[in-house]
Every structure is written in structure tokens, then in C-alpha cells.
Amino acid sequence: MTKLSVNINKIATLRNSRGGDMPNVVEFAKDVQRFGAEGVTIHPRPDERHIRYQDARDLKPEVYTEYNIEGNPIKSFIDLVLEVQPTQVTLVPDAEDAITSNAGWDTIKHKDYLVDVIKEFQQNNIRTSIFVDPVLSQIEGAKETGTDRIELYTEAFAHQYGLGNEDAVKPYSECALLANDLGLGVNAGHDLSLDNIEFFKNNISGLLEVSIGHALIAESLYLGVENVIQMYLRKLK
Numbered sequence: 001m002t003k004l005s006v007n008i009n010k011i012a013t014l015r016n017s018r019g020g021d022m023p024n025v026v027e028f029a030k031d032v033q034r035f036g037a038e039g040v041t042i043h044p045r046p047d048e049r050h051i052r053y054q055d056a057r058d059l060k061p062e063v064y065t066e067y068n069i070e071g072n073p074i075k076s077f078i079d080l081v082l083e084v085q086p087t088q089v090t091l092v093p094d095a096e097d098a099i100t101s102n103a104g105w106d107t108i109k110h111k112d113y114l115v116d117v118i119k120e121f122q123q124n125n126i127r128t129s130i131f132v133d134p135v136l137s138q139i140e141g142a143k144e145t146g147t148d149r150i151e152l153y154t155e156a157f158a159h160q161y162g163l164g165n166e167d168a169v170k171p172y173s174e175c176a177l178l179a180n181d182l183g184l185g186v187n188a189g190h191d192l193s194l195d196n197i198e199f200f201k202n203n204i205s206g207l208l209e210v211s212i213g214h215a216l217i218a219e220s221l222y223l224g225v226e227n228v229i230q231m232y233l234r235k236l237k
């Protein structure tokens, strides 16, 4: 069963645009869980352009499903995650000035660094996931880091699938099979949407979680949040 984790970054983007507290990020997280979401994801970036570190703290008592905090493991991020104690931390190697996450880890080059960071979170009973491109050698490298899970970076799939290229899912299918064989849990995310999620899910073995934000929030502007969440859940069954 693939869990739907709703990334609420863009609710914080809208809130911050007027300097007030509307829409309220915590209320939105409570509502998406009430509508059936099986997790809440946030990605507090160093510039706090959308999700702020205080949001991560405020959300903790209200997220009763899976709480996933994503980010580049700079010291302030590590300290925040250890303080908040989410269900899962997802490590993402994005640069501070990146407009959005745009690459997976080089799990071979950064093995020693990742081993140490992952161990620290695991010793604090936080499940770890690392953001990776769909490259077999990177999946093998991920296993060597000791991480519990990987998150397949699905931007390339989403872009190609939107152009009609269904073969774009093949690297992801192959990497998921390898991850399963290695005992790594498989998550996925970035640019997944109502258009591509069912095809993706049907081609990925053992997909445990998808985290979806940008498209889900945009689709909700037209179709309504509760309706969109129910649409995703039906497609993920």
C-alpha cells in the first residue's frame, strides 16, 4: 500500500506572500489528514522562503499520521529535526539558492558524510530516507550509507511522461527492484501529479510513500483539496 504524504510547502508560500497567517499551515495539515492523507511533508529551506523552522515545531503535535521533514542536512536543519523528532527525515542535496530540489545525492562520493548523518538520526529513532536519481549505482551506494529508505527523484519521469514518453519510467522500475532486493524502502517524489501518479505507481515495485505538493495544491485550486486527496488515494490503491 503506497502512502500519500502531502507536501504543504506551497501553503506556506501563500501565507508568507501577505505577511499574515492565512492560510494557516497547521490547520491545513490537520485538514489534509482529515481528508485521508497518510502523511504530511515539509521542506524547510535555509532561507525559510515558505516553511519556517517554527512551522516544523508547531506541526509536530498536530501530525498524527507520518511526519516527514525534508532538507539539506546543514547543522541548523539537523538540530531542528532532532528537536522535532518527525517520523522520517529525507535528506536532499539541494543548494541554498536552488529554486527547488533539482538532483539526488551522489551516494558514492558522499558516502562517509551520509553514513554519519544517517546514523545520528537513526540513533534518535528517526527513519531516514535519501533523495536519489534513478541510477542503479546510486542505489547500491545508498545501501552502503545505511539509510532505511530512498526517495526516487521523479522530475525526469514526470517531464518525459508529460511528453508522452512512457519508457521514462523504466529506470525507476529497475531501481525500485534493486532497492527492494537490497532491503531499502522505496519512496518517491517531485512533480508527481494526478496525470502521472497511477502509471508511475503501477510500474514501481514496493512503493511505500509518495510525497506530493506542488501539483496537488495547484489541482486543488480547481477541484478542491478534499476531492483531490481522494482522487490521489483512489489512484494509489
Ligand SMILES: CC(=O)[C@@H](O)[C@H](O)COP(=O)(O)O
Pocket: 007, 009, 010, 042, 043, 070, 092, 099, 100, 101, 131, 189, 190, 213
Ligand atoms: C525534495 C523535493 O522534491 C520536495 O521535497 C521539495 O520540497 C520541493 O521543494 P519546493 O516546494 O521548495 O519546490
Ligand SMILES: NCC(=O)COP(=O)(O)O
Pocket: 007, 041, 070, 151, 188, 189, 190, 191, 192, 211, 212, 213, 214, 215, 216
Ligand atoms: N519529496 C517531494 C515532495 O515532497 C513534493 O514535491 P512536489 O510535489 O512539490 O514537486
